[in-house]
Amino acid sequence: MAKPNVISKRDLLKCAKDCLVDRGIDKFTLRAVADTAGVTQGTVYYHFRTKEQLLLDIVQDICDTSWEELSRSNETLIKQAIESAKSRCSYDSFFHKLFFTLVASSFNHEKIRGQLGEIMMSENKALSERLASLWAESPIEGISLGTWGILINSMVDGLALQALLQKDFPVEETFEKLEQLFKELGNLLNKEAK
Structure with missing residues (x-):
């Protein structure tokens, strides 16, 4: 599992908010959050186990x-x-x-x-x-x-x-x-x- 060495949980949460507003709930995925934050999907999973x-x-x-x-x-x-x-x-x-x-x-x-x-x-x-x-x-x-x-x-x-x-x-x-x-x-x- 990826370690959270690239982004803090707080910063990732901000990126997730941006992603949710930009893409809407239907296109809101952990992959989309990772893309928005510029990190791997594993980093998102490290902080948040599920959507x-x-x-x-x-x-x-x-x-x-x-x-x-x-x-x-x-x-x-x-x-x-x-x-x-x-x-x-x-x-x-x-x-x-x-x-x-x-x-x-x-x-x-x-x-x-x-x-x-x-x-x-x-x-x-x-x-x-x-x-x-x-x-x-x-x-x-x-x-x-x-x-x-x-x-x-x-x-x-x-x-x-x-x-x-x-x-x-x-x-x-x-x-x-x-x-x-x-x-x-x-x-x-x-x-x-x-």
Whole structure:
């Protein structure tokens, strides 16, 4: 078996992401990843035993990367989260092309589907926990902070999907309004606290 002396696992993962976006899931093979990375297929096998393992590692990596940005201070959480989401929201967004390619492929791969589901649940939970550090309670009675986490995550993914499908999607305006929505929700809480 080839030794990984030519490329690191991290660099190979980046090449695999590029390959997946460029070729699509149907033409995504360990051989194609090796070609993209300029290494032998044995090098790819050394790091990733199967295509499924590689896809699972890609899923985990993109989600870990996106959450690193939100692990900073609470005082600008909403603004940071919106800026982060907006920066990846475009017609040519590599991040979301990759993410939605993985989502589509997961419908035929139960293990990938399960891992994506777990990642989504952990994102929802993390969002809810971050909101709890900002809001003592939900700004709207009957909507739990857990539900807010799910709703926010869904809104961001939905906006990304629309931007991928519409060249003229109004990203700036939409994210300005999303930020305004969260400011108004915060104002609701402040009024009720007084």
